[in-house]
Structure formats: C-alpha cells, structure tokens
Amino acid sequence: MHSGQCEPPEKALRGMGYQFFHPDSSAALKPCLWCKRSLTGGDQCYKNQFYGITSHRCVQMTPTLRCNHKCLFCWRSFEHEYTGEKDLDPKEIVARIPFLQKKALGGYKVSPRVTKGKWEDALQPDQYAISLSGEPTLYPHLPELIDLLNQTGGTTFLVSNGTMPDVLKQCHPYQKYISLTGPDRETYLRIARPDEDYWDRILESLSDLGHETDTGHRTAIRVTLVRGINDQNPEGYARIIQESGAQFVEVKAYMHVGYSQRRLTIKHMPLHDEVERFTQRMLPHLSYKIRGENSLSRVICLERDS
Template sequence: MPSEPCEPPEKVLRKMGYQFFHPDSSAALKPCLWCKRSLTGGDQCYKNQFYGITSHRCVQMTPTLRCNHKCLFCWRSFEHEYIGEKELSPADIVSKIPFLQKKALGGYKVSYRVTKEKWEEALRPDQYAISLSGEPTLYTHLPELIDLLNQTEGTTFLVSNGTMPGVLRNCHPYQKYISLTGPDRETYLKIARPDEDYWDRILESISDLGHETDAGNRTAIRVTLVKGINDQDPAGYARIIQESGAQFVEVKAYMHVGYSQRRLTIKHMPLHEEIEQFTKQMLPHLSYKVRGENTLSRVICLERDS
C-alpha cells in the first residue's frame, strides 16, 4: 500500500520511476512492468499477443498528468496532482524521449539477464503508448504530438477517457482507445467520479470510432470491470459498442494495484472466469468474435467480425 503523501508531488512520482520532461511540466515517461520483463527475457504484455507490440521496445508516456476523472479503479494517486504547469511543445517532448527512456532503463544494461541485442532494441523504440496517466486530450497540442511521433519509425497508441470528442477527431494514432466505464450514465458517474457529467461526450467519442476521422487506423474500446460496481448489464455495454465502428474491444478485470488499493478491496477484482462469463453474455448482442485472451492480465480481446 502506498504511503500517505507528505512530500511534493513530483518528488513522490520520481521515486515511483516517473521521468519528467521538464521541471515545470507533468509530461512524463515511465517504462511499465511488461517492458522490463520483456527486456530481461520474461513475459510480454498482452498487447504483444493481440497486436504484435514488442514490450521492451514500447515507450509509455503522457504529455500531462492532469485528468478530469477520478476513477475508482485508477492506480494513479489523486493526492499528487500538479496544480499548474507549463505545456511543452511536441518537439520538446519527442526530442527527449530517447534520453529519458535510456535513463529509466539504465540499470538493466549491466544485468546478466539482458542480452546486448535486447538492450540495443530497447534504445530503438518502435511503439509509443500515450497512456501512462492523466487524460492526454487535456494537452493542447496532442494532435501535433501524435503526428510528430507518427513520423518516426514507430506506431502510436492513444488511450483516452473520451471526454474531448473534438480533440479526438483531430488525433490520428495507429490505434485509438476509448474507455467505457459503464453501460449507463448512473454507473459512469459512480465509478469515474468526473469533474462534471461527460457521459454524452463519451458516447459521442465512442460513436465516432472507426469513421472518417479514423480512416486507415485501428480503433478500440476498453471496458475495465470492477466487481460489484460496473459489472452489470452486459447487453447495455454491447449496445454502445455495437453502435460504434471500433475494430477491437478489450474486456478487462480491474487490477488491485497502486493507489486504487485505497479506494477498493481485492474482492473488487474479478477472476478471469468472471471476465469470460461477462463477455459471453455480451457476444449475442455484438457482431464481434473472440480474438484472444490472456489469463495473466485477465483480459479478453474481441474483434469486429467482418
């Protein structure tokens, strides 16, 4: 369980492994657990299984830690918020990624478990996941940042809560994720605890997926289920998903990690079997098929049946 905050937010986050792009900005980078496991020859993230992403060549980052949701299941700390910050230019962020990724992984260079080949690959990222924390669409220059990253040899994943549909229409990542936290407004308000009611905006963002603004790119909806809170009405979720043009759907269990342990108990974490059962109840209402499942991450991936 994380300790109570008693230090400046940036100091606490640095101890957690966050690498900041500038002292006055919350734009940050932090390699995830799967990146490090892959680097040392271990398991890779389920995105490798479903989408072919090589975990140790993936950069996890965000242009801002600000967020307009306080989701119960989020592992981030709401106590360590940046009140005001400087927005960096997309060029400033992109130019510093190689240095910060190398710095964050520096201790692994001398590990006997890391081969020279994998270390060199890790220093040549080919995937950028804009998903570390915060809501990236609150960053003013997000479309330009994604366009700049798209000019590299890598792919881009954008994960958003869907509250800024106008911004999302101007974003063209390789794969765009929108989170769906409930089948109805009441459940959404209960679990996402937003700054204001964004439910209609989220439905707009989801209905936009896969249409003209996403031409040539992949789209996905992520459903994170918390037992006893938003794991009801699979048909309701299915109706929203079916009306979208999303290519993929991830139905995933809440994981009892990080600061979510202060808000929820381990009993709120569904078993993989419960994720399977929920997905089976959704499928009759969907024109999707099961693409794959990962029991370690308790996630099932659906793909639209063309």
Template sequence: MHSVQCDQSKKALRRMGYQFFHPDSSAALKPCLWCKRSLSGGDQCYKNQFYGITSHRCVQFTPTLRCNHTCLFCWRSFEHEYTGEKDLLPQEIVSRIPFLQKKALGGYKVSPKVTKEKWEEALQPDQYAISLAGEPTLYPHLPELIDLLNQTGGTTFLVSNGTMPDVLKRCHPYQKYISLTAPDRETYLRIARPREDYWDQVLESISCLGHETDAGDRTAIRVTLVRGINDQDPEGYARIIQESGAQFVEVKAYMHVGYSQRRLTIKHMPLHDEIEHFTKRMLPHLSYRVLGENTLSRVICLERVS
C-alpha cells in the same frame, strides 16, 4: 504554497519512477512492468499477443498528468496530482524521449538477464503508448504530437477517457483506445467520479470510433470491470459498442494494484472466469468474435467481423 505542493508531488512521483520532461511540466515517461520483463527475457504484455507490440521497445508516457476523471479503479495517484503546468511543444517532448527512456532503463544494462541485442533494441523504440497517467486530450498540442511521433516510423497508441470528442477526431494514432467505464450514466458517475458529467461526450467519442475521422487508423474500446460496481448489464455495454465502428474491444478485469488499493478492496477484482462469462453474455448482441484471451492479465480481446 502551490509551488511547494507541486514540488512534493513531483518528488513522490519520481520515487515511483516517473521521468519528467521539464521542471515546469507534468509531461512524464515511465517504462511499465511489461517493458522491463520483456527486456529481461520474461513475459510480454498482452498487446504483444493481440497486436504484435514488442514490449521492451515500447515507450509509455503522457504529455500531461491533468485528468478530469478520478476513476475508482485507476492505479494512478490522485493524491500526488501535479497541478503546476507548462505545456511543452511536441518537439520538446519527442526530442527527449530517447534520453529519458535510456535513463529510466539504465540499471538494466548491466543485468545478466539482459542481452546486448535486447538492450540495443530497447534504446530504439518503435511503439509509443500515450497512456501513463492523466487525460492526454487535455494537452493542447496532442494531434501535432501524435503526427510527429508517427513520422518516426514507430506506432502510436492513444488511450483516452473520451471526454474530449472534438480533440479525438483530430488525432490519428496507429491505434486509438477509448475507455468505456459503464453501461449507463448513473454507473459512469459512480465509478469515474468525473469533474463534471461527461457521459454524453464519452458516448459521442465512442460512436465516432472507426468512422470517417479514423480512416486508415485502428480503433479499440477498453472495458475495465470492477466486481459489484460496473459489472452489470452486458447488453447495455454491447449496445454502445455495437453502435461504434471500433475494430477491437478489450474486456478486462480491474487489477488491485497501485493507489486503487486505497479506494477498492481485492474483492472488487474479478477472476478471469468472470470476465469470460460477462463477455459471453455480450457476444450475442455484437458483431464481434473472440480474437484471443490472456489469463495472466485477465483480459479478452474481441475483433469486429462485420
């Protein structure tokens, strides 16, 4: 029964565009919307605006689909969570990235919107976003995987929920993101719906950002606001952020897409003006300045000034 359920989950995820690294592993790759738009000559992700990342040369993947959160705002599918797992070695993942990225983008090669130059660039990725789905720190070889990717000459972004601070201290991506889903424990438990209470671990991970274990690395905190659920107490968010050493903070609106539509309504999605207002209420309590904003993605990026 377990095997049948895993097979059905994988089939559903493949229909969504997931490319799996191995039949017995949930490690998967899937180019994001912005990668495909950039490849076709369209807009790029806000990470291009804020951090200089070229979207069509970015690989989005995860070493595991396991997660210890079930966040209300997550667009990923808990309904098709893949529980069968073989943890691949880092080299097994890195060696198959070029093949799977080319396979995932294969249909774009013949598109009249895709130039030969961009197509060739897309097949030579220089950015690896470990952010597709799942919680990557639950993969036992994550520090080694990041080290191996760093050796390719490309940049690495790691997005984590912060529940495994000891693992995060051993990871040295180009940029380390930690999600801050709430200003307090009660709100965290309501919106993140964790398998157990990891609030103290999340606070530890955030407080460690930018300190000795991150020497030479860039660090960021991501705040995703859901109207009426976690969009209160900007001062509380600011206190947690200020005590960290994070270089950047992204304050972003929840987007009503994917499987989150089964848990939330479109009324939970803040307007960009609301994100702007919330950020302005945080700023007096922070040693940060506004680096930029992207109204299409409803996100404002802050940068530490001292």
C-alpha cells in the same frame, strides 16, 4: 523531513519511477512492468499477443498528468496532482524520449539477464503508448505530438477517457483507445467520479470510432470490470459497443495495484473466468468475435466481424 502526505507531487512520483520531461511540466515517461519483463527475457504484455507490439521497445508516456476523472479503479494517485504546469512544445517531448527511456532503463544495462541485442533494441523504441496517467486530450498540442511520433516510423497508441471528442477527431494515432467505464450514465458517474457529467461527450467519442474504423484506422474500446460496481448489464455495454463500430474491444479485469488499493479492495478484482462469462453474455448482442485472451492479464480481446 517531509511526510508522505506533504512531499511535493513530483518527488513522490519520481520515487515511483516517473521521468519528467521538464521541471515545470507533468509530461512524464515510465517504462511499464512488461517492458522490463520483456527486456530480461520474460513474458510480454498482452498487446504483443493481440497486436504484435514488442514490449521492451514500447515507451509508456503522457504529455500531462492532468485528468478530469477520478476513476475508482485508476492506479494513479489523486493525492499527487500537479497544481500548475507548463505545456511543453511537442518537439521538446519527442526529442527527449530517447534520453529519458535510456535513463529509466539504465539499471538493466548491466543485468546478466539482459542480452546486448535486447538492450540495443530497447534504446530504439518502435511503439509509443500515450497512456501512462492523466488524460492526454487535456494537453493542447496532442494532435501535433501524435503526428511527430508517427513520423519516427514507430506506432502510436492513444488511450483516452473520451471526454474531449473534438480533440480526438484531430488525433490520428496508429490505434485509438477509448475507455467505457459503465453501460449507462449512472454507473459512469459512480465509478469515474468526473469533474462534470461528460457522458454525452463520451458517447460522441465512441460513435466517432466507427468512422475511423471505416477509413482504415485502428480503433479500440477498453472496458475495465470492477466486481460489484460496473460488472452488470452486459447488454447495455454491448449496445454502446455495437453502435460505436470500433474494430477491437478489450474486456479487462480491474487490477488491485497502485493507489486504487486505497479506494477498492482485492474483492473488487474479477477472476479471468468472470471476465469470460461477462464477455460471453455480451457476444449474442455483438457482431464481434473473440480474437484472443490472456488469463495472466485477465483480458479478452474481441474483433469486429468484417
């Protein structure tokens, strides 16, 4: 019998609900909590409130679990890293999404809380969030994958840590997210624990968002606040955000879930009113207004003044 520490990474991740596209690849899919809640008639994700995304028709996936950051606040497990893997053809990933999404949600088909209409909707996804885990820009065929997903008629959200600006320039999702983990290099290095210092590359990716916004593409910056670690210097965050020209900014509390519980305590999780106060301290330095807030997810969305 394997102990938790020495079991193969894919076995541990399968136990967490990951569906893998191929035995030799870490490309994976996993419906999120909000997808399941929406399917059973419950609340939807804040992306429904801010951007009109239907949670039970959203696929959460990644073409790779590789990452060049080890962020303190990340819910994923660095103990379950894939060592070597095959990069799948984008067509293979797109072709297997319907089967894996149906398999992942299979137990809900017989639930009395799931209507026939909702179930059928869930099997026809119209939103693809490339955000499950890992850093998608480390997958060499990411631009082609996004183009193929765009051709399905659905929307695509790409979430990136911004360390590969040259790859990001070639990616044209419906909405491009870049994470901003700190207001300066020192905070970034402390909280993201990168393989090497990518700070200048991240600033380049953030400044590129302005060009995307100006050409009509949707862009967003995600700030995850961890109490006592990166929740200082709102003016510093504001300066980077203002210079980026991103259309949207999400200021969100760190959530004490998954493997982050091994690195941080529940005291590191800000309350919604702390996120609110931090955002209010940024606003005088920004040409952005509040688009909405969701206290359940402890998130505030800002939109650039047109």
